[in-house]
Amino acid sequence: MSQPAVEAHGLTKWFRRSGGGPRKDGHRWQAPWRRGRRPDLVALHPLDLRLERGGITGVIGPNGSGKSTLVRILATLVLPDAGHASVFGHDVVSESLRVRRHINRVSVEAAFFKELSAWENLVYAARIYGTDDRGLRRRVEEVLARFGLPADTVDRPVRHLSRGQQQKVAIARSVLTTPALLLMDEPTTGLDPRSKREVQAMVHELRRDSVTTLLCTHDMEEAEALCDRVLLMDHGRVLADGTPAQLGRLEDVFFELSGRGIEDADSEAELEEKAC
């Protein structure tokens, strides 16, 4: 039996909140070290997950639901506090270098050196991700053409590209490094409707490459349209797990299981973040 793309058991993460806790004696000033410590924020409650190879799995939930924490742990950017996770059989903590050979990530902000051209950024990515740079220019132009980006995009400084174009170049960059697992953390958030549709078409197009894709989004319609399987998350817990057809309309499922709409949950998370 082949290794699953992702396997996690009891995966847990909490973050220390900044600042001291409430003052113990009303309004009188107290030194920070005399105040009680604020309780940790549990970003991920013990999570069990198995992701088979191929297809698009959506991780859906409002801000603060634990989606990005899960992606960052799999990307070896955050260390779990308990439990373990593996990518293609390699532990994300003890074999992080091997894990990184199999993955790439597209995040909500396209991570580029903005003053460099798209080409310079892509060459840098090719070099540090170990992609053979022979014929790179031709391959870059092919990938950009495949995703409908004009050829002159490549020589323009990234800051001159629209956010939608930057996100498309980011996806093209991840394809160039031929990852077996692609982690997409809200790639369409903040894009205008047209760019959003185009980026969604690119994600759909990735099926052709047999890449296992983990797509984080809080756009329920996007998840219903693109994903083969959906994990609905809230407050670091998985509320529901199934195919979009099994779960039905995701917005209703979320409301039914969490007791609030996803937009209310987003506003709640924003307020909580400000309070931190």
Next chain:
Amino acid sequence: MLTVGLRGEAHAFLGFVERQKNLVKRYWLWEVVWLIYSLVSVLSIGYLAAGLGSAGGAAPGRLDLHRAQLYLLIGALLWAYLSIVFMDISFSVMWERWEGTIEYTFMAPIRRLTHLLGVCAFAIAYGLVRTLVVLALSVPLFHLDLSHANAGSALVVMVVSTFPLVGLGIIASVLPLLSPERGEQMTVAVQGILLLASGVYYPISVLPGPVQLMARVSPMTYTLDGIRGALIDGRGLGAVAPDLVALVAMGVLLLPLGLLSFGWAERRAKRLGLLKRSG
């Protein structure tokens, strides 16, 4: 096709050097500004030395003005070089935070050693080029007598000093990993302390006792002492050997210490979720 192993690491090393070169190219106006700033600093120090005699601060026969000028100019030029290398290395984490690329770089399938060596190699090469430009523009303005200079010894001291300097730079680059909010300021503070304690513009014997202790553990002190000895007094390798021994010992200590502390700070940042935070 993926290149792995040593070839992949060499590939990535070149990638970091090339990236730094491209960034310098794109931010060329800033580079011109820094070049002018370095040049003006060196010229100011040179003219300060030239003016010492006419300002009446030195009794005739008691101060060798030519020697003082050479002493100060060497200090200014070396500080220009050492500070570029130190800042380029120590700001590498901060720079990636500003650009928002830190997570992308840190999840690349390469060893951190390759990443840091790539950044350091460019910093040294760029520091040398920029300092040579300042040297070429400033030295003709002063009538310096370098006929006694031992260029070979000076070059050896310069090369050997690279190792502890890189180690120190890597240790300083840990600060923004430890504190996204205050790391940048702390790095600048470390640079200031090095300027004060390393005898850039004066012998360390004039410093108060505790600062002299700091000077003794700064690799820049030995770099400056060795290069001044070679260029002003024409000291050969034997005569600068104490400085070379100190620099080698510091390199042996500071390079692994830098790499270990970077590894520790990276793990801490990943445990606390500090990689992405930008203050």
